Each structure stands twice: as C-alpha cells, then as structure tokens.
Amino acid sequence: MTMQTLPRRLGVAVVMAVIVGFLSIKLNTFRDYQIAEVATEVTAVAGLTVLTGLSGQISLGNGAFMAIGGYTTALLLMHLNWPFFAALVASAAVAAAAGAIVGVAAARLRGPYLAGATLMLGVALPSVAYAWPGVFGGDQGLNVAFTTPAFLGATFPLTRWQAWVSTAVALVTLVLLANLCYSRTGRNWRAVRDDEVAAALDGVNVAVTRILAFVVSAVCAGLAGSLLAIVTSLVAPGAFTITLSISLLTAAVIGGLGSLPGALWGSLVIVLVPTYVTDVATSHGLSSSVGSNIPIAAYGVVLILVMLVFPQGIQGGLRRLLTAFTGPDPKTRTRHDASAAHVTPSADDASASQHEKEGTS
Amino acid sequence: MSSAAVQQDGSPALAVDGLVAGYGGVIALDGVSISAGTAAITAVLGANGAGKTTLLRAVSGMIKPRRGRVLLGGADLAGRSPEQIVRAGIAHVTEGQGVIPELTVEENLRVGMMSWPGPLSRAPGSRSRNPRAERAAALDEAYGRFRPLADRRRKLAATLSGGERQMLVIARALLSRPHVLLLDEPSLGLAPRIMAQVMDLVVRLSREQGLTIVLVEQNARSALAVADHGVVLNLGRVVASADAQTLAADVALRHHYLGF
Amino acid sequence: MPVVEFLQFTLSGVVFGMIYAAIALSLVLIWRGTRLLNYAQGGMAMFTTYVAIEVIYHTGSYWAGFVVALAAGVVLGAVCQLTVIRPTMNKPPLNAVIVTIGLLILLEGLAGIFFGGQYRSFPAAFSITGLKVGSTPLGVSRFDVFVVAAVLVTTLALAAAFRYTSVGLRMRASAFNATIARLSGIRVARMLTIGWALAGLLGALAGVLVSPSTFLYPNSMDAIFVFGFTAAVIGGLDSPVGAVVGGLLLGIALSYVAGYLGSKGSELTSLVALGILVVVLMIRPDGLFSATKVRRV
Numbered sequence: 001m002t003m004q005t006l007p008r009r010l011g012v013a014v015v016m017a018v019i020v021g022f023l024s025i026k027l028n029t030f031r032d033y034q035i036a037e038v039a040t041e042v043t044a045v046a047g048l049t050v051l052t053g054l055s056g057q058i059s060l061g062n063g064a065f066m067a068i069g070g071y072t073t074a075l076l077l078m079h080l081n082w083p084f085f086a087a088l089v090a091s092a093a094v095a096a097a098a099g100a101i102v103g104v105a106a107a108r109l110r111g112p113y114l115a116g117a118t119l120m121l122g123v124a125l126p127s128v129a130y131a132w133p134g135v136f137g138g139d140q141g142l143n144v145a146f147t148t149p150a151f152l153g154a155t156f157p158l159t160r161w162q163a164w165v166s167t168a169v170a171l172v173t174l175v176l177l178a179n180l181c182y183s184r185t186g187r188n189w190r191a192v193r194d195d196e197v198a199a200a201l202d203g204v205n206v207a208v209t210r211i212l213a214f215v216v217s218a219v220c221a222g223l224a225g226s227l228l229a230i231v232t233s234l235v236a237p238g239a240f241t242i243t244l245s246i247s248l249l250t251a252a253v254i255g256g257l258g259s260l261p262g263a264l265w266g267s268l269v270i271v272l273v274p275t276y277v278t279d280v281a282t283s284h285g286l287s288s289s290v291g292s293n294i295p296i297a298a299y300g301v302v303l304i305l306v307m308l309v310f311p312q313g314i315q316g317g318l319r320r321l322l323t324a325f326t327g328p329d330p331k332t333r334t335r336h337d338a339s340a341a342h343v344t345p346s347a348d349d350a351s352a353s354q355h356e357k358e359g360t361s
Numbered sequence: 362m363s364s365a366a367v368q369q370d371g372s373p374a375l376a377v378d379g380l381v382a383g384y385g386g387v388i389a390l391d392g393v394s395i396s397a398g399t400a401a402i403t404a405v406l407g408a409n410g411a412g413k414t415t416l417l418r419a420v421s422g423m424i425k426p427r428r429g430r431v432l433l434g435g436a437d438l439a440g441r442s443p444e445q446i447v448r449a450g451i452a453h454v455t456e457g458q459g460v461i462p463e464l465t466v467e468e469n470l471r472v473g474m475m476s477w478p479g480p481l482s483r484a485p486g487s488r489s490r491n492p493r494a495e496r497a498a499a500l501d502e503a504y505g506r507f508r509p510l511a512d513r514r515r516k517l518a519a520t521l522s523g524g525e526r527q528m529l530v531i532a533r534a535l536l537s538r539p540h541v542l543l544l545d546e547p548s549l550g551l552a553p554r555i556m557a558q559v560m561d562l563v564v565r566l567s568r569e570q571g572l573t574i575v576l577v578e579q580n581a582r583s584a585l586a587v588a589d590h591g592v593v594l595n596l597g598r599v600v601a602s603a604d605a606q607t608l609a610a611d612v613a614l615r616h617h618y619l620g621f
Numbered sequence: 622m623p624v625v626e627f628l629q630f631t632l633s634g635v636v637f638g639m640i641y642a643a644i645a646l647s648l649v650l651i652w653r654g655t656r657l658l659n660y661a662q663g664g665m666a667m668f669t670t671y672v673a674i675e676v677i678y679h680t681g682s683y684w685a686g687f688v689v690a691l692a693a694g695v696v697l698g699a700v701c702q703l704t705v706i707r708p709t710m711n712k713p714p715l716n717a718v719i720v721t722i723g724l725l726i727l728l729e730g731l732a733g734i735f736f737g738g739q740y741r742s743f744p745a746a747f748s749i750t751g752l753k754v755g756s757t758p759l760g761v762s763r764f765d766v767f768v769v770a771a772v773l774v775t776t777l778a779l780a781a782a783f784r785y786t787s788v789g790l791r792m793r794a795s796a797f798n799a800t801i802a803r804l805s806g807i808r809v810a811r812m813l814t815i816g817w818a819l820a821g822l823l824g825a826l827a828g829v830l831v832s833p834s835t836f837l838y839p840n841s842m843d844a845i846f847v848f849g850f851t852a853a854v855i856g857g858l859d860s861p862v863g864a865v866v867g868g869l870l871l872g873i874a875l876s877y878v879a880g881y882l883g884s885k886g887s888e889l890t891s892l893v894a895l896g897i898l899v900v901v902l903m904i905r906p907d908g909l910f911s912a913t914k915v916r917r918v
Binding site: 052058105108109110111112113115116117119120121123124127128130131242246249250253254257290292293294295296297298299300301302303304307308311 | 731885898906
C-alpha cells in the first residue's frame with residue numbers, strides 16, 4: 001500500500017492518532033508509558049531507516065543525535081525555562097547542524113568504514129557528558145521537569161500526556177518523511193544508493209543528497225531524544241549508549257529497511273519483546289542471575305530468527321503474505337516502492353546474478 | 362535436431378539434454394540439447410544474449426539448471442556444485458578476467474591442481490604414491506609447454522599481458538586434468554596475432570591431447586575455422602547444428618545469426 | 622623524568638595496541654573471506670575467556686585454560702559460521718549485521734546464565750609487577766611482554782600459514798575470487814568456515830590476554846571490540862598489516878591521552894579515537910593500507 005498523496009497520509013495519521021488516543025485512555029499507566037516509548041523509538045527509527053534504507057548509508061551512531069536532542073531540550077528547559085515545543089524545535093535545529101557536520105565528514109565513506117566511523121561517534125559522544133560534568137551533569141545527568149499543561153486539569157495523568165505528545169511528534173515526523181520519500185529528494189536518495197555514478201551523470205549532486213539524508217535522520221533522532229527527555233524525565237549518558245544506536249538499526253532492519261511502516265513494526269519489537277520475555281521469566285520465578293539473563297539471550301535469538309526467516313524484515317514478510325493471498329498488484333510495484341527496489345534475488349539466483357554482472361550472453 | 366559428433370564407441374564425450382536455465386525471472390536457455398564429440402572441437406556460436414555463456418555456466422555448475430541433464434560419460438551432473446563438476450573432469454575457462462591478479466603465476470597454477478584427489482580420497486587408483494612429486498612434475502610440464510609463464514613464475518599475475526594471462530588461465534585449467542574443456546571467448550580483447558596463437562593452442566590441445574573442447578566465440582569465422590562441429594544458438598535455442606564446414610558454407614545462416 | 626614517562630606510555634600503548642590488533646586481525650580475516658563484519662567478535666572472545674576461567678578454576682592450571690580458550694575459539698567460530706552466518710550469505714548485507722548483533726546479545730545472555738554476571742578476576746600468565754631497567758620503571762610487566770609476544774607470534778604464524786601452505790593458498794584464492802576458486806575445485810564454503818575458526822582463535826587470544834586488566838563480565842569485551850574495530854577501519858579492512866598498524870597506532874595514541882591528560886584524559890579516549898578515525902578516513906576513506914581502487918566511469 002503506497003500512500004501517494006498528502007491528504008491520504010494525513011488521513012491515516014489522524015486515524016492512528018485517534019486509535020492511540022483511545023488506547024491511552026483505556027489502558028493503564030504502564031501501557032501509556034510503553035506507547036510513549038514506542039512513539040519515541042518510531043521517530044528515531046524512521047529517520048534511520050530513511051538514511052540507511054533509502055540513501056544507503058549505514059549509521060551505528062544515531063544515538064549520538066538523540067543525545068544531542070535530549071540534552072539540548074533538558075538544558076533549555078532547565079536554564080531558560082522555554083516551553084517544551086520551542087525546546088523541541090530548537091533541539092531539532094541543533095541536531096540538524098550536527099547531522100550536517102557528520103554528513104560532511106562521512107561524505108566519502110562507504111560500507112563498513114562508515115559503520116566504523118558512526119559506531120565510534122555513538123560511543124564517543126556520550127563521554128562528553130562525563131568530561132564536562134559541570135554543564136552536562138556527569139554520570140547523574142540532568143533532571144527534566146515536565147508537567148501536564150493547565151488546560152487539561154489537575155487529574156489528567158502525566159503518562160497519558162507524555163503518550164499524546166510523543167505520538168503527535170511521531171505522526172508528524174512520519175507524514176513529513178513520507179512526503180520527502182516520494183518527492184524528488186527521495187528519488188535522488190534511491191538513485192544515489194543504487195548507482196552513484198549513474199546518478200551523478202544524471203545531474204544529481206551526490207554529496208548534497210547524502211548529507212541531506214544525514215541531516216534528516218539527525219533531526220528525527222534529535223526529536224526522539226527530546227521526547228526521551230520528557231518521557232523519562234532525565235537525560236544521562238547511560239540512556240544514550242551504543243546499545244541504543246544499535247537497537248535503532250536493529251529495529252529498522254527487522255521492521256523492513258527503507259520502509260516507514262517497517263519503522264513501526266521494528267519499534268514494537270524492540271520495545272515490547274524484551275519486556276515480554278522478562279515478564280515470562282519472572283513469572284516463572286527464575287533466580288535473579290539466570291532470570292535476568294534469559295531475556296537477554298532470548299532477545300538475541302529473536303533477532304537472529306527474524307532475520308533468517310524474514311530477510312526483507314517484517315514489512316517485507318507482510319507484503320509477501322499479502323501477495324500470496326491476493327496475487328501481485330501491479331499498482332504496488334511502483335518505482336517508488338523502496339523495499340521493492342531493495343529486493344534481492346533469491347538464494348539460487350543470487351550467485352547467478354553476480355555472475356551475470358561478470359559477463360553477457 | 363542435433364546431429365551428434367560421435368567418436369569410436371558412438372557416444373559423445375559431453376552431452377546436454379533439454380537444458381533450461383536462467384537468471385531470476387529471465388530464461389536464457391530454453392531447452393538446449395547439444396553433443397560434444399570426444400577429442401573434437403565443438404564451437405557454440407550466436408549473437409550476444411543468445412545463451413552461449415549461460416550454457417557453459419550451466420554445464421560447469423556456476424548456475425543450477427532448472428530442467429534438463431548434463432551428461433558426462435553417462436553420469437548426469439546437472440545441479441552439482443562447480444567443485445564436484447571440475448573433479449568429474451570438466452574445466453571451465455570463464456569469459457574475461459580468469460586469473461587471480463593478487464596471486465603469483467605459480468600460485469595461480471597451483472590453484473588449478475586443487476581439484477586433485479587428496480590423500481584421503483577413496484576414488485580407485487586416485488591415491489598417488491607421491492603427490493608432491495606429481496604436482497611438481499605437472500607444474501614442470503606446464504612451464505615446458507608455456508615458456509612465458511616459466512619466466513614469470515614468481516611474479517604477480519597482475520603483471521602479465523593479456524595474451525599471457527589467457528595462457529595462464531588455460532594452463533591452470535589443464536592442470537585440473539580435465540576430459541572436457543569449456544572455453545568462453547578465449548580470444549576476447551586480444552590482439553589478432555595473439556588470438557591466432559590462442560586458437561592454435563586450442564587446436565593442438567584437442568589433436569595432441571585428445572581433449573574434448575567446447576568453444577564459445579563471438580568471432581564465428583575464426584571459431585569455425587578450427588572447429589570440427591558447430592552449434593548455433595539464438596535466444597536460448599539451438600537453431601543449427603552441423604559440422605563446421607557445412608555451417609561455414611551456409612551463407613544465409615551466417616548472415617542471419619553469425620554476422621558474416 | 623619526561624623521557625621515562627614517554628617511554629612508559631609508549632610501551633603500555635604497545636601492549637594494548639597489540640590487543641586491538643588481535644581483534645582487528647580477526648575482523649579483517651572474516652571481512653576478506655566473507656565480506657561481513659562480525660559484530661559478535663568481542664562477545665565470542667568474552668565467552669571463550671569464561672570457558673578458560675572455568676577450566677582454570679577446576680584444574681588449577683592456567684595453561685590448560687589458555688589452550689582450552691584457544692580451542693574453544695576455533696570451535697565457536699566454526700559453529701557460528703555454520704549455523705547462523707551461512708544462511709545470511711546471499712541476503713542483503715545488513716541482515717548479517719543484525720544477525721551478528723543478535724549473536725553478540727545471545728552470547729552475553731548465555732554467559733550471564735552459565736557463568737553469572739558478576740565481575741570476575743582473570744589471572745595473568747606471568748608476573749604483573751613492573752619491570753625495571755636499573756632503577757627506572759618501564760611501565761610494563763613480564764606479562765605485558767608476553768601479551769605482545771603472543772599476539773606477534775600468532776600473527777606471524779598465521780601469515781606464514783597463509784603464504785606457504787596449501788590451505789592458505791586455498792583461503793586466499795577463495796577470498797580474492799570465489800568463482801575461480803570453486804571452478805578450480807576449492808571448497809570455498811569450507812574455507813569460509815576455517816576463516817571464522819581462525820578469527821575465533823584470535824579473538825580468544827585477545828580475550829585471555831586482556832581480561833586480567835579489565836576483569837571478566839558479560840560486557841567486558843565491548844570496549845575492546847569497538848577499539849579493535851576502529852583499528853581495523855583505520856588500517857583498511859582488507860589489510861592484515863593495516864590491522865596491526867592500526868592497532869598499535871590507536872593503542873599508543875590513547876595511551877598518551879590517558880597518560881598526559883590524567884583523569885580527564887581517560888574520559889576523552891573515545892573522543893580521541895573518533896578524532897583519529899575521522900582524520901585518517903578523510904585522507905584515505907578506505908583506510909591507510911587500502912589498495913587504491915580505480916573508479917570506473
């Protein structure tokens with residue numbers, strides 16, 4: 001299903017907002033918190049899936065941009081008493097600047113070299129908080145004061161408001177990203193990903209296109225970091241470890257790289273599976289050392305299995321199921337279908353198509 | 362439709378029967394049946410995209426045929442891996458870059474001997490008394506036949522000229538002691554004089570060694586000049602199969618499918 | 622004295638540099654053979670080190686543990702490649718990234734389950750008291766010398782094996798051109814497994830050599846992995862020489878930073894590493910020792 005026009009996308013967003021709003025009222029506080037978690041994750045993952053899936057640039061360090069967004073928001077809220085939405089926009093701007101810097105530095109890097117550089121970024125940036133504890137609060141981090149606005153009344157639960165705010169930001173981000181993906185920029189991204197030389201010959205400015213993708217993904221991550229700050233009421237280096245960056249990529253790939261619905265599926269998996277497995281473990285009363293590690297091991301198994309069973313990610317798997325039932329829909333296999341553009345040949349043909357590249361006839 | 366080029370006991374060395382193969386959604390070979398006579402040179406001709414290279418790849422195991430059989434001495438090799446097929450006695454010299462430039466000439470040649478049975482092999486009569494001596498002897502024989510390689514044995518293959526590389530590739534293929542040699546455009550990119558030398562070599566291999574050769578060539582004229590038998594492919598099908606002189610004399614066929 | 626200090630920092634930088642080099646080499650080995658980055662390399666090293674500590678605990682012999690660790694590394698590498706990595710070979714490359722990450726997480730979880738999550742101390746093979754020349758402390762111990770020697774010997778042995786043995790030639794041929802290798806009868810799939818097994822050996826070696834300094838816990842090899850990965854990238858992922866040079870460069874540079882900048886310095890090591898990485902990659906986007914590729918237009 002490709003949403004090709006703005007009204008349709010807005011319509012979908014509104015429907016989802018209503019569903020989430022309904023769920024947030026019906027479900028308990030913990031579920032509201034999970035909704036906020038998922039929304040935060042989706043915001044960041046959506047940006048990363050565009051960067052890695054559409055423009056072909058792997059990043060293992062988007063957690064750094066989240067940290068930038070989170071700390072900017074925390075500092076603005078704390079020192080300048082800005083209203084949250086102003087801080088949100090400012091955080092996005094700062095993250096955008098950081099994304100531009102990183103994008104420029106990474107413009108010539110490819111594949112594992114880009115992965116290595118972004119990995120080191122993800123590791124190194126949080127250490128800034130340790131190095132300048134006076135400003136950034138060091139290990140303890142900074143507390144973020146966030147309350148429900150007055151017009152909602154005194155009894156409106158904070159967690160529900162947090163869920164609403166994060167969902168709103170996530171949906172707006174998704175709509176804007178969808179517009180971008182189907183615009184000329186999106187086509188440029190895919191062109192540069194598929195064949196840089198051909199794209200350059202076509203008049204695409206390869207460097208600018210790649211940098212722009214980094215900026216966009218940094219903005220998304222910055223927004224997510226901002227949300228994380230108000231949802232957890234804290235920004236600390238421990239929240240922005242390399243594990244966070246890696247889990248963003250994991251969510252993007254598991255959901256279906258390059259696909260916005262995939263960002264949602266992947267975020268759901270990343271947020272819900274570990275909690276679920278931990279619940280199962282504790283409900284069986286396992287001892288602390290074993291019990292706390294079984295979810296970890298199980299999570300690893302889930303990652304491996306999903307990748308082996310659904311090489312195209314969950315969105316790709318769903319698409320296969322859909323075409324299995326309904327037959328291939330010519331409308332869906334458009335040029336703009338990011339995941340289809342990324343479809344790899346099946347295992348038997350893969351070596352053949354590689355050989356095909358080596359010769360003709 | 363195929364007239365088999367037979368040898369004394371009446372059976373061709375290599376036969377392909379109803380082979381269907383392709384890449385992804387594209388069928389490149391659409392039911393091809395070909396026989397290659399023992400110790401004969403069979404030329405496979407046709408325009409670009411006709412399926413010639415795909416045919417060789419399907420025979421050597423680089424791609425898996427979707428249907429059909431590949432018969433060597435009665436055994437059906439279709440679907441086996443390249444490692445198994447080269448051990449069965451079919452060597453494939455691929456189109457284009459055939460040497461490994463990062464290895465030396467001698468190392469490239471040694472790679473050719475990697476299909477020899479190992480010390481634990483159970484094949485009857487395959488375990489040699491002294492494998493090291495055998496390998497050394499085989500290398501010496503290769504250097505004897507291909508002088509320029511002997512001169513450059515310790516040099517990286519990247520430093521060889523086009524003609525020397527082709528020599529190296531063929532020498533390596535011969536070291537696997539094949540019964541059947543598949544050659545994919547061996548003269549591609551070579552100067553005419555070198556091309557003639559390569560063709561010369563091909564002929565000598567078949568006459569002197571009794572090697573069965575399947576030769577894919579864009580240059581149909583020079584291929585038919587050396588071949589015993591010719592097969593013409595078009596769009597994945599066999600459109601003509603006859604001995605080389607008959608094909609060369611068929612002007613209409615030549616114009617239509619072979620470009621001369 | 623400043624000269625002595627410089628020498629001490631340099632020598633201890635070399636020691637850690639060799640550890641990073643071992644990890645970097647294992648990554649290069651797997652990269653050259655399979656064009657994959659093994660994000661689980663540190664986790665595999667951690668796991669084999671746990672196996673070693675259990676053997677040492679139950680037999681009382683360090684060297685038994687050492688040997689078992691290396692053997693476990695070989696087995697673990699081969700098993701991982703055969704079970705989990707092989708199915709990803711013809712799929713999109715990022716799938717293998719997630720699979721190795723999943724493997725890392727799985728190994729960390731399993732280590733917690735089987736061996737417990739608390740920090741454990743790991744013995745050193747030799748004395749860790751600082752060596753002296755005359756009355757000047759060198760900043761390194763007998764054990765540190767062993768670390769350097771062990772990595773060096775293993776590296777040279779592997780290099781010799783690759784260069785002079787038939788298996789080595791088969792592995793190189795498979796890495797340079799798998800198609801030609803298969804058409805020549807080389808069982809490329811087997812060579813890939815051997816590559817992973819050797820990488821596992823290198824990782825296991827790094828694990829037992831560094832654990833006396835870092836203590837052993839499920840996440841203890843994460844930082845070492847990051848620096849080893851950085852070293853491999855700096856050196857160029859196709860180059861074993863680059864891995865060693867990258868490791869030494871990084872180890873020595875970080876040693877100076879931590880040494881000369883005191884407590885602030887140790888916070889800044891990863892930033893400095895990032896800086897070095899960015900500088901190197903700006904000059905040579907494929908690493909220091911990469912062969913320059915011709916751009917086809």
